[in-house]
Amino acid sequence: MNAAAARGALGGLLLVVLWEAVVRLAEVPPWILPPPSGILATTWTVRAALLDAGAMTLFEATLGYALGAALGLVLAMLLALATPVRRLVLPMVVVVNSVPVAAYAPLALLWFGTGALSKVIMVAFIVGFTVFLNALDGLLRVDPAAAALLRSFGAGPFGVLWRLRVPSALPALLVGLRVSTVRSMIVAIVTEMLGSQKGLGWTIFEAVLQIDFVRVWAAILVASLISLGFFAGVSAVERRVVFWR
Amino acid sequence: MRALGRLLLPLLLLAALWEGAVALLHISPFYLPPLRQVLGAVHALWPAYGQAFMVTLGEAVVGFIAGGLVGVVSAAAFHHARWLRDMLFPLFVASQTVPVIAFGAIIVLWFGNTLLAKAAIAFYLTFFPVTVNALAGIEAVDPRQIALLRSFGASRRDIWWKLLLPSALPRIFTALRLSAGLALAGAIVGEWFGASVGVGAMLLAALFNEQVVAMWAAILTAAAVGGAIFGVVALVEARLVFWRDEL
Numbered sequence: 001m002n003a004a005a006a007r008g009a010l011g012g013l014l015l016v017v018l019w020e021a022v023v024r025l026a027e028v029p030p031w032i033l034p035p036p037s038g039i040l041a042t043t044w045t046v047r048a049a050l051l052d053a054g055a056m057t058l059f060e061a062t063l064g065y066a067l068g069a070a071l072g073l074v075l076a077m078l079l080a081l082a083t084p085v086r087r088l089v090l091p092m093v094v095v096v097n098s099v100p101v102a103a104y105a106p107l108a109l110l111w112f113g114t115g116a117l118s119k120v121i122m123v124a125f126i127v128g129f130t131v132f133l134n135a136l137d138g139l140l141r142v143d144p145a146a147a148a149l150l151r152s153f154g155a156g157p158f159g160v161l162w163r164l165r166v167p168s169a170l171p172a173l174l175v176g177l178r179v180s181t182v183r184s185m186i187v188a189i190v191t192e193m194l195g196s197q198k199g200l201g202w203t204i205f206e207a208v209l210q211i212d213f214v215r216v217w218a219a220i221l222v223a224s225l226i227s228l229g230f231f232a233g234v235s236a237v238e239r240r241v242v243f244w245r
Numbered sequence: 246m247r248a249l250g251r252l253l254l255p256l257l258l259l260a261a262l263w264e265g266a267v268a269l270l271h272i273s274p275f276y277l278p279p280l281r282q283v284l285g286a287v288h289a290l291w292p293a294y295g296q297a298f299m300v301t302l303g304e305a306v307v308g309f310i311a312g313g314l315v316g317v318v319s320a321a322a323f324h325h326a327r328w329l330r331d332m333l334f335p336l337f338v339a340s341q342t343v344p345v346i347a348f349g350a351i352i353v354l355w356f357g358n359t360l361l362a363k364a365a366i367a368f369y370l371t372f373f374p375v376t377v378n379a380l381a382g383i384e385a386v387d388p389r390q391i392a393l394l395r396s397f398g399a400s401r402r403d404i405w406w407k408l409l410l411p412s413a414l415p416r417i418f419t420a421l422r423l424s425a426g427l428a429l430a431g432a433i434v435g436e437w438f439g440a441s442v443g444v445g446a447m448l449l450a451a452l453f454n455e456q457v458v459a460m461w462a463a464i465l466t467a468a469a470v471g472g473a474i475f476g477v478v479a480l481v482e483a484r485l486v487f488w489r490d491e492l
Contacts, residue, residue, distance in 0.1 A: 003331070004331045007328055007331035007332045008331055008332065008334070008335035010332060011331070011332030011333055011335060011336055012335065012336060012339075014332070015336060031354070032354070032355065088258070091251075091254065091255030091258075092255050092258055092259050092262070094255070095255050095256060095259055095468070096259070098426060098468060098471050098472065098475065099464055099467050099468045099471060100426055100427075100429050100430030100433055100467065100471070101430070102346075102430050102433050102434050102445075103433060103444070103448060103463065103464050103467040104464065105448075106448050106449070106451060106452035106460055107457075107460055107461075107464075109452060110452065110455060110457065110460070111275075111276065182341065182342050185342075185344060186344045186345070186346065189344045189346060189347060190344075190346045190434065193346060193347075193437075194437070194449075194452065195452075200344075200347075201346075201347075204347050204350070208350040208438075213350075213351060213354070216347065216350060216351060217351075219347065220343060220344065220347045220348065223343070223344050223347060224339070224342050224343045224344070227342040227343075227344070228339075228342050231342065
């Protein structure tokens with residue numbers, strides 16, 4: 001382990017120790033701030049329910065993620081080819097995207113019900129936008145000289161797209177894909193809190209209603225761990241695909 | 246004038262597309278009511294929408310400014326003290342995987358149903374992008390420039406105010422423009438935990454009453470708040486980073 005990682009671990013450890021000490025010494029009531037040990041204990045006690053809820057949220061997040069990433073990528077490639085349409089459409093996309101997703105969540109619930117569908121669509125919506133904007137930026141930011149060279153060898157617009165634009169857009173695209181992992185979990189949870197019968201967002205909402213704040217913290221812990229896992233998984237895939245970084 | 250045109254054109258196009266699509270494709274008002282109707286609803290209940298606009302704007306701006314300041318200060322501290330950066334930066338990263346919405350209830354419990362509670366959530370979402378970008382901007386400064394200034398007898402403070410901060414400004418503003426939307430999202434979500442006024446509260450009320458027109462009106466109000474913050478940031482950026490176009 002190198003020095004930076006050691007200091008990072010020390011920082012995390014210090015935070016947990018400080019948190020535990022402050023809560024115990026100042027006798028903070030658990031509904032204001034439970035100690036880390038209390039959160040871990042509660043997480044362990046209700047682990048079956050939390051895992052069940054976490055699996056539901058992860059299912060919605062990953063399904064929406066896959067749909068949104070595919071849609072965003074295809075749209076970005078289409079618009080990279082069609083310059084006039086892009087000039088017209090892109091500013092409108094930016095306007096629609098400037099409203100926080102949270103504001104669209106009630107609409108999704110009203111249209112698609114309180115089941116998994118509304119969450120999958122919300123996640124696909126946010127991931128689609130993020131991937132679309134990142135991929136388009138990467139697809140368009142190529143060396144014009146390289147594009148001219150390929151064209152002089154007789155490559156058509158598709159040839160330039162496939163041989164030049166897609167490979168050079170990969171790093172930007174993968175940044176979008178990585179950022180989207182955490183966002184997809186957050187959006188799934190946000191939408192679940194507004195209306196659902198299952199999932200971590202529902203667990204949190206229910207725990208708040210029952211004034212069981214330690215369970216809220218336990219659900220937050222599980223949600224963060226799942227987010228981290230999802231993020232790490234996508235990063236591992238990224239290292240394999242963009243091996244030349 | 247041209248900048249205004251670039252701003253207005255997509256808005257007008259979008260409005261025309263909205264009205265046109267609803268009329269031509271016979272879209273059910275359950276999905277998309279005509280824009281006229283939505284604007285009419287805003288007009289009819291103007292004081293309420295105006296108040297929601299101001300309240301949410303205030304919450305988002307307080308969190309946004311706090312996030313921006315903390316972001317720049319942390320970046321400066323991380324730049325000067327390597328050990329601090331190694332210790333805290335991983336925590337900053339980890340903090341962003343925590344679904345802040347889940348914290349909403351707890352933060353409202355801590356601060357009560359006040360402006361501060363929503364501003365805290367907006368802050369939580371904004372400080373991280375600013376930290377990352379400001380740090381990247383500071384680190385990108387050529388060490389020879391620092392050495393040159395130092396050879397002229399510049400103090401640490403001089404180097405910070407005259408070289409490091411100005412060099413990092415373009416990246417800081419990139420982060421601030423991104424954070425404008427995040428701060429608004431934080432304020433809206435914060436209002437879901439029992440607030441009675443604000444854009445988020447309006448969205449929730451519209452959801453419970455299943456009023457699609459009111460929901461779209463609230464979405465437009467949210468867009469107006471986001472546009473206002475974004476516009477001010479862009480204006481300040483144009484004045485402060487006047488050399489941007491030369492980059």
